[in-house]
Amino acid sequence: MSTDALLTKLRADLGKDAVLTDADVTGSYSRDMMPLAPSGRPLAVVLPSDVEGVQAVVRACAEAGVPIVPRGAGSGLSGAANAIDGCVVLVMTKLNQIVEVDAGNRLAVVQPGVVNLEFRDAVEKHGLFYPPDPSSYDWCTIGGNLSTNAGGLCCVKYGVTTDSVLGLEVVLADGSILRTGRxxxxxxxxYDLARLFVGSEGTLGVITQATVALRPLPQAPGTLVAGFDTTEAAGTAVARTVREGLVPSLMEIMDASSIKAAETYLNTDLGAGSDCQALLLCQSDSGGEAARRELAALEQICQDSGATMTYATDDLAEGRMLMQARRVVLTALEQYGVWLTDDVSVPRTRIAELIAGCQRISDDVGLRIAVVGHAGDGNMHPTIVYQPDNEDEFTRARKAFDAILDVGLSLGGTVTGEHGVGKIKKEWLEREIGPVGLRVHRQIKQALDPGNLFNPGSMFSMT
Structure with a gap:
């Protein structure tokens, strides 16, 4: 089938308004939020509105031998949704129905185009809670979260996306529908096929529906903030928290550069002092006296570990204000230039070493690197700031990005905790999992997508 014949068939199957070919329009769908990842020119962007439309696209592209790149809202940070030349970008945002909320069994059935925050708000009306909360939760979609196995601030207690998945509906390479889980x-x-597809970045099939587990709505959280004059002291507090068996609902860390950026942006003083090198932000959603006991125990650990300042509150508005400082860091860094955020996870006992390594890299490349992250699970987001119109700074930013991944691996970590591999970390995936691991990945891909049409070139190459 020629490309003209493919476009004619797609318009016949989906309607002409669902098939976009104007270069200015398709260009806006060609990449996500990762500036380093390569992207190409798609043949077309298609927006099916139901599962049958997805099947039609997959079958038509299979007949024509044209690659398919599934895409959600485009909030990703690895280039996993980036187009390649001549592909069809399959945009899933019109499959945006919450099919069912089963409060009795604490589960929901949801389509991939539903926005994360809208889903969380919807189940909250039933007294229920969907835990995964990526920083882009107000615009990222459930499908994108599933494809990258997204995490968020609550992972320390509730886990990442896959920990909430009971089952999936997936369109396979031949257009048939696979239903996994229960x-x-x-x-x-x-086999646990649902977990195979979660985090596969659209390389094995197209997720069209998910059955997810829900939790009872937590109590309003209490909040603790603790300042440290060394990152080592903050790292000690994190390690002791883990060792003593405390599981806060949230435990975040900010380095000195992040603290200063957030304070300047919000025009506020977090009370940590000018010598503060690291800030821990913790929350407990256990409710009432249980939350107060948990926060008191966390506060004591921080003080024993060398905190120069601690402050705990059960006032919800005050807690939100403190957490706002963590959530605005990326926006705050835009005061200094554009940002390039990395995503590495290290053992929780080695967080301070990673932050120190990032400072050495910052000094080496001559660029600001601010580190924030999910201290409770060791997932850090070092963020490099550079001037977009300065090619030399961009080159140095790329050097820093790779150097951070190298440090993360050297500390026994992984090159991605929640953003995914995409098109930016392929060589790093191979380095991390080794030749046998890569061979198994390719065998699975070959079994499920023998034509290599689903997001080819993302995560790893087939040769």
Whole structure:
């Protein structure tokens, strides 16, 4: 089938308004938020509104031998949704229905185009809670979260996206529909195929529906902030928290550069003092006296570890104000230039070493690097700031990006905790998992996508 014939068929199957070919329009769908990742010119952007439309696109592209790149809202930070030349970008945002909320069984069935925050708000009306909360939760979609196995600030207690997935509906390479998982709490019949597709970045199939587990709505959280004059002291507090078995609902860390950026942006003083090198922000959603006991225990750990300032509050508005400082860091860094955020996870006992390594890299490349992250699970986001119109600074930013990944691996970590591999970390995936791991990845890909049409070139190459 020629490309003209493919476009004619797609318009016949989906309607002409669902098939976009204008270069200015398709260009806006060609990449995500990662400036380093390569992108190409798509043949077309298609926006099906139902599962049958997705199947039609997959079958038509298979017949024509044209690659498909699935895409959600484009909030990703790895280039996983970036177009390649001549592909069809399959945009899933019109499949945006919350099919079911089953409060009795604490689960929901949701389509991939639903925005994360809208889903969380919807289930909250039933007294329920969907934990995954990426920083872009007000515009990222459930499908994108599933494809990258997204995390967020609450991972320390509630886990990442896959920990909430019970089952999936997936369109396979031949257009057939695979249904994985179940609606029961327990079940071990067959391979856990749902977990195979979660985090696969659209390379194995197109997720069209998910059944997810929900939790009872937590109590309003209490909040603790603690300032340290060394990152080592903050790292000690994190390690002791883990060792003593405390599981706060949130435990975030900010380095000195992040603190200063947030304070300037918000025109506020977090009370940590001018010599503060690291700030821990913790929350407990256990409720009432249990939350107060947990925060008191966390505060004592921080003080014993050398905190120069601690402050705890159960006032919800005050807690939100403190957490705002963490959530605005990326926006705050735009005061100094554009940012390039990395995503590495290290053992929680080695967070301070990673932050120190980032400072050495910052000194080496001559660029600001601010580190924030999910201290409770060791997932750090070093963020490099550079001037967009300065080619030399961009080159140095890329050097810093790779150097941070190298440090993360040297500390026993992983090159991505929640953003995914995409098109920017392929060589790093190979380095991390080794030749046998890469061979198994390719074998799985070959079994499910023999034509290599689903997001080719993302995560790893087939040769």
């Amino acid at each position: 609606r029961t709490v327990k079940g071990v019949a067959g």
